[in-house]
Amino acid sequence: MNVVFPGAFLDELKYTSLTGVKVTLINMPIREQAKPNNPPLGPALLAARLREYGAEPTIIDLNIYRVRDEDAAKRGLEHGRTLTFEEAGGLISRTLNKVGSQHVIGLSGLITTLKWQTEIARMIKAVDPDAMLVSGGGLATQFRTDLFGWIPELDAVAHSEGDDVILKIAHDAKAIRDLGFEKAHLAGRLSPFLQGVIGGKPRFFYHGGRTPDLDALPFPAYDLLFEDVDGFPVLETYLSVPVWGGSAKNSSATSFEMKRSISTISSRGCPFACKFCFRGAQGERNYGVRSAEDLADEFIDYQERYGVDFIGLLDDNFMVSPKRISQLADILEPLAASGQLRWGAHGRLDEAADLRPDRHGGYRMADTLRVDEMARAGCVYIGFGAESASSKVLEDMGKGGFMLSSGMEKINGFEFPRAMTQGMRNTINAEIHGNCTWIMGYPGETLGDLQTSIAFIKWQQELVTEGMTPNTLEYDTAFESINTSVFTATAYPGTEMFEHPKVRSILTETFGLRFDPESRKPVADENFRTYVLELNDATKMITNNDGRPLNYSDISDDQFVEVRTMLDDRELDKVLSI
Incomplete structure (x- = not known):
């Protein structure tokens, strides 16, 4: 397949081309055990880019919240827990009630946010079914069109850098809203990223690409994080951590x-x-x-x-x-x-x-x-x-x-x-x-x-x-x-470590992963999805059904657990004395 990058379409856009187009970008929670300390840079960059062409962006940041309650205490979360799915859904509904129906709703997050994106996608289709629902960022870049099988509510997947492709996504969503899908398609307005009508709905696969001049991009639209729909000071909370x-x-x-x-x-x-x-x-x-x-x-x-x-x-x-x-x-x-x-x-x-x-x-x-x-x-x-x-x-x-x-x-x-x-x-x-x-x-x-x-x-x-x-x-x-x-060491899909024979053997034995003999890529079945749902940042030690660690080293499992415990307790001298 010939890859067409979105920069080729920028000459067709005027700085008023997206006037009235509404885009909401939703940032997923990560690292529940830590205070949220980095405002969502990716969504803020995309929002700033959209505003250059007249669009009206909104950012919903689900990562900023840490709720201190009995559940957080039981789980040992000293800074509090993230929102529940129900709480997140309520926040999204209140925000969309305020800003109105959207042309595009984008889900952004790392590979570790699959569960969150799956749940949020269902919520979005319930409250704003006409919005083009897009997944971008690390998760989308890794799994690309496989995400359609795992998150069937998605209308589009966008991989890699989004500074230019977000404009094409908004352009396509506007064309569909203004003309209807059939007329927009027949007029060639949706080319070349439309994959076809699959499962009764149009599916788009957008190829992100490097914008020609990074210096020409606007600074992140952090002002959109000033406060949420309930008045919570999102940006100030980030700045203070x-x-x-x-x-x-x-x-x-x-x-x-x-x-x-x-x-x-x-x-x-x-x-x-x-x-x-x-x-x-x-x-x-x-x-x-x-x-x-x-x-x-x-x-x-x-x-x-x-x-x-x-x-x-x-x-x-x-x-x-x-x-x-x-x-x-x-x-x-x-x-x-x-x-x-x-x-x-x-x-x-x-x-x-x-x-x-x-x-x-x-x-x-x-x-x-x-x-x-x-x-x-x-x-x-x-x-x-x-x-x-x-x-x-x-x-x-x-x-x-x-x-x-x-x-x-x-x-x-x-x-x-x-x-x-x-x-x-x-x-x-x-x-x-x-x-x-x-x-x-x-x-x-x-x-x-x-x-x-x-x-x-x-x-x-x-x-x-x-x-x-x-x-x-x-x-x-x-x-x-x-x-x-x-x-x-965590074996993230898409890395060379993930292709290591010992890693693949352990993942096959533990999670039942299968690999295509020609492409050597993992088969995107339910077993693979289960493994991806287990992924977190590298502080988490993934275990098998017997509670044993996924240990890819040449250290025995028993000694690996012993050393891991010593390191967690900051007992470095004990590790050196073994």
């Missing part, structure tokens, strides 16, 4: 506090190919960046508009371009020097190390270090997806390459990649907090491999407290700023 840090209850530990924070992204896609990661929802492997000027404008806008004291960049690869970092520093240095602007980003430890081979067979650092330039621009936090400190596991994960190209360094009896050790030193020397995240249980990992990662965490604690007096506030703050959480 730290993007990262201990109080955010995520793996992004910090050595400092933030009172008001907001998040955005600096790039789309990923130039790397880690085998455990699915990048489909944000550009796949097609990497593109926003300019330093555009980022600086957004930073300053948020500071002036919302009074934030910290901005978090959520994309994984801010540090790829040293040139852009220096350009950003040239623009932001005056604000950073005065202490008016702080921000954080994600990158790789080899980028922080900035090591280059020298003529003597050794290594030297670049003349200008990326971390120093980031500090000049006001950066105070970098999140590093270290995942493992074992060279073998890094290779297996597809993270070897640059990470191992500078050789190894022996510390406390363990061999660590020099790019990791030097990257941490450079980050600390630049007075930036470096936070590493970790994964255990990857296929082929041994206990020794995992102990190497734990030893690296212990070395980080030594590094940041060097020269400090134990049991002082300074020492304790620095020590506790080192992330000791370790995720469990």
Whole structure:
């Protein structure tokens, strides 16, 4: 099938083409165990794009709510539970009663939101049956037309980036509302994304694509989150919860506090190919960046508009371009020097190390270090997806390459990649907090491999407290700023890890998954759907019917559970003593 991307249709649209078109975007709940701390960036970007062409967007954010009641207490949810399906349905009904019948209602969410999207789709067809119901985001990008079988209420599925395709979706919905489906179809208004009439209803499959100029896109329409239909302060609630840090209850530990924070992204896609990661929802492997000027404008806008004291960049690869970092520093240095602007980003430890081979067979650092330039621009936090400190596991994960190209360094009896050790030193020397995240249980990992990662965490604690007096506030703050959480390796569909023979064998045995012999893709049957419904973020340990963990490593199941318990209890020394 020839793929036609939506950008080809933009020339046909005028900035008034979607006047009067009503679009509601619904963001699904995630990570019930944590406070909601990132406003729904995807829906806010799409809403801003729609407004450029005259449409009237609404955002319903189901993730912001955490209800403290007896049920939440019983389940150990200290921040409260998410809405029930009934409560969510009531909120949606009240909102639609206020804004009126919609041309398009879009469901957005990660692969972990299948259950929510299934339930919400049923509700939507009951309260606004004439709206075109569309699923987009991570779930839609992964499963594409298979979603029609799992969520039969859907009229359309849209994969990949939505900045341009949302305009085509709204255009098609307007044509159907104005002309009726038959006339709109015969007039060619619905080409080329109409798949046909299937099961008695038109089905559309929209191909998202990269907009030509990321800098030309409007900033997210966060103003639409000011309050919900009941007056609940959605945006203010997000702003008051730290993007990262201990109080955010995520793996992004910090050595400092933030009172008001907001998040955005600096790039789309990923130039790397880690085998455990699915990048489909944000550009796949097609990497593109926003300019330093555009980022600086957004930073300053948020500071002036919302009074934030910290901005978090959520994309994984801010540090790829040293040139852009220096350009950003040239623009932001005056604000950073005065202490008016702080921000954080994600990158790789080899980028922080900035090591280059020298003529003597050794290594030297670049003349200008990326971390120093980031500090000049006001950066105070970098999140590093270290995942493992074992060279073998890094290779297996597809993270070897640059990470191992500078050789190894022996510390406390363990061999660590020099790019990791030097990257941490450079980050600390630049007075930036470096936070590493970790994964255990990857296929082929041994206990020794995992102990190497734990030893690296212990070395980080030594590094940041060097020269400090134990049991002082300074020492304790620095020590506790080192992330000791370790995720469990989860096999997400669409990743190379999911294709690993051991992973497939375990999933076949545990969930009855079947795989097409030609495409090697899983068969989208009820067994596969059951597995997807089990997925959550990587803090969840998926088990089989006997309560045993899905353990893909070379560690025995009994020892895996023992170590997992120790790590959950932050008993790192016990893991090292096994």
